[in-house]
Amino acid sequence: xxxxVDTELQELYRDLDAVDLQPLWTITEQLLTPxxxxxxxxxxxxxxxxxxxxxxxxxxxxVERGGERxxxxxxxxxxxxxPYAVGxxxxxxxxxxxxxTAPAHRHSPxxxxxxxxxxxxxTTVNGDACxxxxxxxxxxxxxxxxxxxxxxxxxxxxxxxxxxxMVAALDSIFFEPYPGPGENQPEPxxxxxxxxxxxxxxxxADGAVTDALSPTHSKLMIYRWADTRAQLDRLAAASDEPxxxxxxxxxxxxxxxxxxxxxxAQRIRGRSLPVRHTGNAVxxxxxxxxxxxxxxxxxxxxxxDMFAVPSWAAAEHHxxxxxxxxxxxxxxxxxxxxxxxxxxxxxxQTVTSVFTPRSDRTEETQ
Ligand code: 1HN
Numbered sequence: 001x002x003x004x005v006d007t008e009l010q011e012l013y014r015d016l017d018a019v020d021l022q023p024l025w026t027i028t029e030q031l032l033t034p035x036x037x038x039x040x041x042x043x044x045x046x047x048x049x050x051x052x053x054x055x056x057x058x059x060x061x062x063v064e065r066g067g068e069r070x071x072x073x074x075x076x077x078x079x080x081x082x083p084y085a086v087g088x089x090x091x092x093x094x095x096x097x098x099x100x101t102a103p104a105h106r107h108s109p110x111x112x113x114x115x116x117x118x119x120x121x122x123t124t125v126n127g128d129a130c131x132x133x134x135x136x137x138x139x140x141x142x143x144x145x146x147x148x149x150x151x152x153x154x155x156x157x158x159x160x161x162x163x164x165x166m167v168a169a170l171d172s173i174f175f176e177p178y179p180g181p182g183e184n185q186p187e188p189x190x191x192x193x194x195x196x197x198x199x200x201x202x203x204x205a206d207g208a209v210t211d212a213l214s215p216t217h218s219k220l221m222i223y224r225w226a227d228t229r230a231q232l233d234r235l236a237a238a239s240d241e242p243x244x245x246x247x248x249x250x251x252x253x254x255x256x257x258x259x260x261x262x263x264x265a266q267r268i269r270g271r272s273l274p275v276r277h278t279g280n281a282v283x284x285x286x287x288x289x290x291x292x293x294x295x296x297x298x299x300x301x302x303x304x305d306m307f308a309v310p311s312w313a314a315a316e317h318h319x320x321x322x323x324x325x326x327x328x329x330x331x332x333x334x335x336x337x338x339x340x341x342x343x344x345x346x347x348x349q350t351v352t353s354v355f356t357p358r359s360d361r362t363e364e365t366q
Contacts, residue, residue, distance in 0.1 A: 036278060038310035040086040041078035042294035042355075047116075047304025049359040050093050051157065058097040058155055065103050065183060069148075070095055071160060074282070076308055082165075086280035086308050088330040089261075090162035093306070096121055096150040104147035104178035104185050109164040110217065110258045111146075113138040114284055114326045115225075116159060116304050120152020122191060124184070125221045129191040132158065135225025135286055137248060137326075141217035141258055142167075143174070147184045159284045159306065161328040163260035194221040201251025204231045208247045208262070211254030213336045218250035218257045232267040232324065242270030243317055245327075255332070262331040268323045274316040274349050277342035281309045281329040288323025292316065296352040314345055 016023060024031075054072060063070050073092040074085040085091030094113070096102065104124070113123060115132045122129045126144045140146040150156060167173055178185065190196075198220040204227070205211075228246070235244040248263040249255065256262040268290055283292070289302045294315045299307050309315045317325070334340040 036312040038087055038280065038312070039078045039080070040076040040084070040280065040308055040310045042297055042299065042308060042310060042313055043074075043076055043078075044299045044301065044305060044307040044355055044357060045074050045093075046357045046359065047302070049357055050306075051304065054093055054095040054157060055155070058095055063096065063100055063102045065177060068105060069102050074306060074308070078310075084165045085282045085306075086310055088163070088166050088169075088280045088333070089282055089328060090160070090164040091282040091284075091306060091308070091328065092160040093157060094148075094160045095155060095157045096148055097155050098150060098153035100150050101184055102148040103183035104145050106143050106145045106176050106178075108142050108172055108174040109162045109167045110142040110260060111140045111160060111162040112257070112261060112263055112328065113140070114159040114161070114263075114286075114328075116157045116284075116286070118152075118154055118156030120154060121148055121150045121156045121158075123148050124187070125194075127185055127188060128193045128221055129188055130194070130222040131191050132156070132222075133225065135228065137223040137228070137257075137263055139218060139221050139257055145178060145185055147178070149184060149187070157304075159326070161261065161263075161282060163258070163330070166260055166330065166333065192222060194219060195224075198251045202254065203227065203249055203251050204246045205249045205254070206235060207245055208264070208331065209249050209254060209256050211249070213259070213332055214250060214253040214255035215259050216250075216253070217259065218248075218252070220251050223248050228265045229324070232265060236267055236269070236322075243268050243272035258332070259336075260330065260333055262329045264327040264329070266317070266325045266327060268317045268319040268325065269321070271318040271348065272316050273347075274314040274345040275342065276312050276314045276345070278311050278339055279330045279334040280311050281327055283307050283309060284326040284328070286324045286326055288319055288321040290317065290319030290321065290323045292318070293349045293351055296349050297355050298351045298353070299355045314349060316348060
C-alpha cells in the first residue's frame with residue numbers, strides 16, 4: 001500500500017531528477033567504497049597476438065600527418081570502450097616499417113617509449129635525436145616536440161606509455177603539429193646529446209625514488225638497457241629477494257622521470273609475496289617467462305607481453321628463470337596527492353582461474 005509519504009518521496013525524486021540534482025544518500029555506497037574499485041580489470045595482451053596484427057598494419061596503413069602514429073592501444077575491457085590500458089594510463093604497441101617516419105608533433109600528455117624489438121629508429125626530442133635499441137627507455141615529456149625516424153630497413157616495435165587519461169580527466173589536452181619546414185625536426189649532426197650531458201649522474205633508485213616530487217621532467221631523454229640491467233645485476237648480487245626493482249630517476253632531482261609517470265625495471269627470480277598498492281600500472285615483459293597472480297587469476301607471460309594491474313589489485317609475480325619486466329605507473333601523482341598506500345599480504349593467493357588471451361579463445365571457437 002502506498003502511503004502519502006511514499007508518494008511525496010517519489011515526487012521529490014522525480015522533481016530532483018528533472019532539475020539535474022542528485023541526492024547523495026542514494027549513491028553514497030557507490031561513491032565511498034571501502035577500498036578502491038577501479039573500472040579497469042587485470043588483463044594481458046600477448047606479443048603473439050599483437051605482433052602479427054602490427055605487421056598487417058605496417059603493410060596496410062601508412063603513417064601520415066593526421067593519423068600521426070601506427071599505434072595499437074591496449075584497450076582494457078573494463079573501461080567501456082575507452083582506449084586506455086588502465087584508468088589513468090595509456091599503453092600501446094607502436095611499430096614502424098623500414099625507412100618510415102612518423103611526423104613531429106607535441107602535446108600536453110607526456111609519454112615514454114620502452115623498446116621491444118628492432119634497430120634503426122631514433123626519436124628526436126626537442127632537437128635531440130635519441131637512438132633506440134631494445135630495452136632502452138626514451139622520454140618525450142609534455143609539450144616536447146617529438147618524431148620517430150626509422151633509418152634502417154627493418155621493422156621496429158616499442159611500448160608507448162602516456163599519462164593521457166589523467167591529462168584528459170584534468171581537461172588539459174593540447175596538441176600541435178610541427179610547423180615545419182618539413183614534417184620532421186632537422187636531424188642534428190650529433191645524436192644523443194642528453195646522454196652525453198648527463199652521463200655521470202645517478203639515474204636509478206633502488207626500489208622507488210624517495211626524493212622530493214618534482215613538477216619538472218628528467219632532462220636525460222634516454223636510459224640505456226645496459227645501465228638498467230647493470231643496476232638489476234648489482235641488486236641481484238647483494239640480495240636473495242625474489243623480486244628486485246629499480247626506478248628510473250631524474251639525474252638532477254632524484255625524482256621520478258616525469259611528474260605524472262614512474263618507470264621501473266624488475267628482475268623476478270622466484271615468487272614474490274602479493275602486494276597491493278593504490279595507483280594503476282602496466283607491466284611490459286622484456287625477457288624471460290613467468291606468471292603473475294592478480295586477484296586470484298593467473299597470467300602466464302613471456303617476452304613482449306603486456307599486462308594491466310589496476311589500483312589495489314593484489315599482485316604476486318613468479319619466474320623460474322631470471323625474468324625482466326618494465327613497469328609504468330602513475331605513482332608520482334598518488335604520492336604528490338598523499339594518496340599512495342601499499343600493503344604486502346602475508347601469503348600467496350589461491351589461484352581461482354587462469355587467464356586465456358583473446359586470440360587463444362578465438363581459436364577455440366573456430
Ligand atoms: C603519441 O604522440 C605517440 O608520439 C604515441 O609516438 C602514442 C598515443 C596517444 C596520443 C599521442 C608518439 C600516442 C601519442
